[in-house]
Amino acid sequence: MMRKVWIEAALNGPWSRALQPGIPDTIEAIIAEGVACARAGATIIHTHAYDGGGPQTHDWQVYARIIEGIRSQVDVPVYPSYPAFMTDGDAALADISVRYAHIEALVERGLIDFAFVDPGSVNFTLTTTTSAAKPAGTYMNSEDHVRYVLDFAARYGLHPDFAIYEPGFLRAGAALARAAGTKAPIYRLMFCNVIAVGFPPKPYALAAYLALLEEEAPGAPWMIAGVSADIRPLIEETVRRGGHIRVGLEDAPLGTKASNFEMVEEAVRMMRDHGGEPATPAEMRQALAG
Numbered sequence: 001m002m003r004k005v006w007i008e009a010a011l012n013g014p015w016s017r018a019l020q021p022g023i024p025d026t027i028e029a030i031i032a033e034g035v036a037c038a039r040a041g042a043t044i045i046h047t048h049a050y051d052g053g054g055p056q057t058h059d060w061q062v063y064a065r066i067i068e069g070i071r072s073q074v075d076v077p078v079y080p081s082y083p084a085f086m087t088d089g090d091a092a093l094a095d096i097s098v099r100y101a102h103i104e105a106l107v108e109r110g111l112i113d114f115a116f117v118d119p120g121s122v123n124f125t126l127t128t129t130t131s132a133a134k135p136a137g138t139y140m141n142s143e144d145h146v147r148y149v150l151d152f153a154a155r156y157g158l159h160p161d162f163a164i165y166e167p168g169f170l171r172a173g174a175a176l177a178r179a180a181g182t183k184a185p186i187y188r189l190m191f192c193n194v195i196a197v198g199f200p201p202k203p204y205a206l207a208a209y210l211a212l213l214e215e216e217a218p219g220a221p222w223m224i225a226g227v228s229a230d231i232r233p234l235i236e237e238t239v240r241r242g243g244h245i246r247v248g249l250e251d252a253p254l255g256t257k258a259s260n261f262e263m264v265e266e267a268v269r270m271m272r273d274h275g276g277e278p279a280t281p282a283e284m285r286q287a288l289a290g
Contacts, residue, residue: 006284007247009046009248009264010047011030011033013081014056027062030050031069034069038074040261041264043280047078047080063106082117085099085139085140096144096148107158113159117141118163126196127195143172154180163225164188187223189223189224192229193230194254202233203237206224210222222244223238239271240275247260
């Protein structure tokens with residue numbers, strides 16, 4: 001029997017076309033690519049919002065247009081991003097109510113299936129840094145922010161979706177989710193190449209994460225993902241070990257020529273080669289409810 005594998009398509013990220021030229025950066029393009037990826041086998045769509053190119057926006061109304069635009073054509077969960085609070089960035093984002101205002105507006109309108117938060121903080125040091133380089137900023141997710149989102153998840157009955165950049169994120173996320181009494185979190189294991197964070201996409205790294213996950217949250221759903229990293233070498237083991245897969249231009253190495261649609265098609269082919277079959281959104285929801 002083929003095991004059901006979720007494919008998440010991460011369409012664009014915060015990069016802008018300057019760094020990742022192929023990303024969709026208009027409402028219409030994001031909707032079109034989200035629909036195409038879902039029809040190609042994606043179980044979940046993740047997107048950052050853009051309104052006619054330029055920098056990303058966190059306006060809930062722009063997100064609502066994107067989510068409703070995709071969901072009006074295909075039944076697939078679509079979830080947004082939230083602003084990265086950096087030590088060298090916008091100080092206003094230290095205020096939880098500012099940082100998550102658009103998420104609360106979307107949840108109240110029934111447009112989001114998951115409560116997503118990165119359960120830890122980390123320096124975004126580049127692997128190619130030099131002694132003359134400007135010090136990297138620190139990506140901040142203080143415990144009060146994480147607890148806020150998890151309390152929110154518990155209140156609305158949402159599964160938390162954790163981005164795991166470091167092993168400590170997994171341990172802290174599991175502990176805080178237990179404390180908040182949420183539904184089982186989804187653990188998205190982030191393998192990194194450009195930033196010197198966590199693990200590169202190597203077999204030993206996946207094995208280490210899965211051993212830790214078995215200790216901290218046995219049986220929890222998990223998936224592999226990348227930060228400017230090629231995770232394809234990990235797909236066979238992921239399918240074999242019962243995990244799920246995230247692909248797309250947000251995660252792929254910068255300058256990737258393949259489209260989101262092509263990456264989803266390739267992921268479907270690879271998982272089928274190793275005994276998997278793409279799950280429908282209904283099958284994913286049923287698995288999470290079980």
